[in-house]
Amino acid sequence: MSRFDQKAKEWDGSERRRELALSIAETIIKNVPLSKEMHLLDFGAGTGLMTKYLTPLVKNITALDFSSEMLKKLEENAKTWGGAKVSMVHSDILKYESETQFDGIVSSMSMHHIEDLEVLFQKFSTLLRADGFIAIADLDKEDGSFHDDGNEGVHHYGFEQALLTKLAEENGFRDVTFIEAYTFEKENNRNYPVFLMRAYI
Numbered sequence: 001m002s003r004f005d006q007k008a009k010e011w012d013g014s015e016r017r018r019e020l021a022l023s024i025a026e027t028i029i030k031n032v033p034l035s036k037e038m039h040l041l042d043f044g045a046g047t048g049l050m051t052k053y054l055t056p057l058v059k060n061i062t063a064l065d066f067s068s069e070m071l072k073k074l075e076e077n078a079k080t081w082g083g084a085k086v087s088m089v090h091s092d093i094l095k096y097e098s099e100t101q102f103d104g105i106v107s108s109m110s111m112h113h114i115e116d117l118e119v120l121f122q123k124f125s126t127l128l129r130a131d132g133f134i135a136i137a138d139l140d141k142e143d144g145s146f147h148d149d150g151n152e153g154v155h156h157y158g159f160e161q162a163l164l165t166k167l168a169e170e171n172g173f174r175d176v177t178f179i180e181a182y183t184f185e186k187e188n189n190r191n192y193p194v195f196l197m198r199a200y201i
């Protein structure tokens with residue numbers, strides 16, 4: 001069982017996680033023109049904490065995660081989202097193949113768990129239609145102290161925005177913009193800012 005399978009049952013119990021997911025969803029809604037014709041991919045959707053705020057604004061969301069337990073919880077949660085159109089995909093994002101060309105890819109706090117960012121950005125570019133967007137939220141560069149329960153499965157201690165811009169542009173993205181989405185204030189008296197990276201292909 002993976003780290004996330006083990007955490008799935010108690011994942012939604014954290015007030016701070018729920019607050020973060022809401023803040024990221026609000027930042028996406030404010031900065032990306034969503035429409036009822038759109039089919040989005042939420043990668044690393046987890047239990048759907050962020051997904052649920054976007055479902056009323058688009059046609060369909062494919063929620064992808066490699067943790068079957070997180071997806072089980074998402075399926076249970078989605079029953080309370082008023083008939084929202086959500087389909088679940090159990091897959092590693094790097095291995096995911098789809099016939100659908102998505103209008104946009106959204107994500108909340110999952111990119112730092114992906115080791116090979118070059119392959120990730122290539123994958124984003126193949127999954128999107130022309131003029132599609134990415135709206136990816138994650139941590140600014142940190143020193144490894146963000147995760148209270150250790151860094152197993154954490155491949156990046158946050159990100160330098162310049163590195164992400166380079167990876168995006170090398171893979172065909174344009175108009176790369178970073179927007180402040182949230183700041184974690186932790187008991188260790190440190191602040192961990194979270195960005196929303198938006199770009200178009």
Ligand SMILES: C[S@@+](CC[C@H](N)C(=O)[O-])C[C@H]1O[C@@H](n2cnc3c(N)ncnc32)[C@H](O)[C@@H]1O
Nearest residue numbers: 004044045046049065066067092093108110113
């Ligand atoms: C920190 S959680 C975020 C969950 C959710 N987006 C949220 O905001 O509550 C990261 C999620 O990414 C998933 N994940 C990590 N690596 C993945 C991969 N390679 N492919 C698909 N999902 C992955 C984990 O299973 C987990 O559900």
